[in-house]
């Protein structure tokens with residue numbers, strides 16, 4: 065068994081919810097499995113819906129692999145996109161992301 | 174009665190029903206939750222049943238939640254349990270075991286049933302619809318080079334199954350009764366483009382076809398399908414001609430049904446404390462007038478949010494733009510709004526490069542729908558145009574040299 069890592073989800077009001085998960089799957093899956101609010105993920109990780117949008121804390125943002133073009137394009141046109149926006153279904157969990165903190169937007173779309 | 178003593182019963186553990194149970198807990202509801210599923214498999218994602226991504230993992234479904242989720246969240250998930258009926262007067266549900274459960278709120282989420290064809294030979298074991306994991310397992314184990322699959326119906330499921338089958342080396346023929354593909358759901362430009370694309374990938378598409386029946390071989394196996402008086406040899410057939418709302422429980426209980434259980438924008442049916450969501454409902458769809466029967470995950474989960482907000486007295490969620498997606502071969506199609514409401518269509522982008530969007534505008538040039546082919550930016554931008562009832566001049570919209578961002582800013586200004 066691999067060591068678990070901690071991912072923190074912060075809601076728009078600043079309330080934090082930290083979950084412990086195996087370092088596999090995606091940030092979106094960690095949220096869904098732990099029933100974290102604010103991430104809807106209608107397309108189940110298919111990079112089609114953009115309802116798994118999160119703001120990655122700046123110190124973590126640079127540590128993530130680049131988004132693929134589909135993700136970039138979806139994010140670019142979101143109304144509430146910020147420079148640190150990502151789709152959480154496209155962020156793979158690896159041991160190095162222990163401590164990752166993301167914030168959910170006011171609304172998904 | 175204190176909130177903690179209440180009992181919510183959800184019938185059907187598909188996308189809608191499962192979402193209701195998760196959202197109740199997310200919002201702090203601490204009462205009892207019972208989730209009843211006629212299926213014996215752990216609740217799973219339905220779209221992958223017909224998507225290319227299933228090729229590698231046909232036997233193992235993509236679960237909606239991991240199995241432990243229900244236990245951790247204190248959701249009493251009962252698989253293989255069919256609800257026989259309910260009584261809105263006594264607020265009780267009868268299970269196939271004969272057990273009777275009392276509820277404070279009942280959520281019907283029984284989905285839809287694939288339509289079958291009352292044709293000779295259609296009861297053959299090699300003729301099937303695609304709705305459940307069992308159907309997908311059956312199909313997946315039979316798709317191989319040399320197999321000839323006939324698909325009746327050129328809707329989304331038909332086209333997706335065709336793409337899946339071609340990628341597995343099977344011969345594919347689609348037979349469609351009307352004069353075009355996607356008659357119920359897409360604009361004619363997109364339907365035409367997709368038809369050509371599938372043909373270029375080796376699928377035969379026969380339009381205006383009258384399917385007369387299925388012909389058995391000497392050993393009782395499927396041998397052919399009879400179309401327009403001729404026999405076309407095949408060894409598998411998938412019927413993809415749509416689905417009907419599963420309203421039988423609601424009809425029997427006396428709820429108002431019109432081709433689906435009629436609900437309001439809180440998911441409330443005509444019976445007190447009985448909600449309905451998802452494919453089984455006829456629902457309002459602001460800002461459009463009338464009732465709609467949508468078959469999509471975004472619609473089912475939006476209604477799940479409406480129901481949970483209503484039940485827990487939370488502010489009603491903002492109305493959402495209906496949308497849908499479909500993956501076929503390397504194509505990613507995203508559709509927002511209702512193309513059928515458009516009066517004119519504007520193509521933006523490069524049809525030849527399979528990267529474009531068809532925007533649908535009403536008389537006054539408001540964007541009412543967008544169909545985005547491998548063009549996620551157009552999908553998100555289109556969704557915003559629809560939500561804001563943006564007026565865009567068709568000539569500007571159709572000029573791909575003008576960036577979308579410019580159009581968005583101009584429209585706002």
Ligand SMILES: Cc1cc2nc3c(=O)[nH]c(=O)nc-3n(C[C@H](O)[C@H](O)[C@H](O)COP(=O)(O)OP(=O)(O)OC[C@H]3O[C@@H](n4cnc5c(N)ncnc54)[C@H](O)[C@@H]3O)c2cc1C
Nearest residue numbers: 185187188189211219220255256283284451452468469470
């Ligand atoms: C092959 C396929 C591909 C699809 N692809 C897409 C897609 O790409 N994008 C998209 O948005 N949508 C897609 N859809 C549509 C989407 O799956 C449905 O809109 C969605 O599943 C509807 O959710 P629901 O909760 O209303 O019903 P369902 O998910 O159908 O769940 C209903 C459940 O209720 C159970 N049930 C019925 N009656 C009873 C009873 N009496 N007692 C107990 N349980 C009962 C059923 O067995 C079923 O498990 C697809 C559908 C199919 C079949």
Ligand code: FES
Nearest residue numbers: 109111114116153
């Ligand atoms: S879950 Fe749909 S884009 Fe991430």
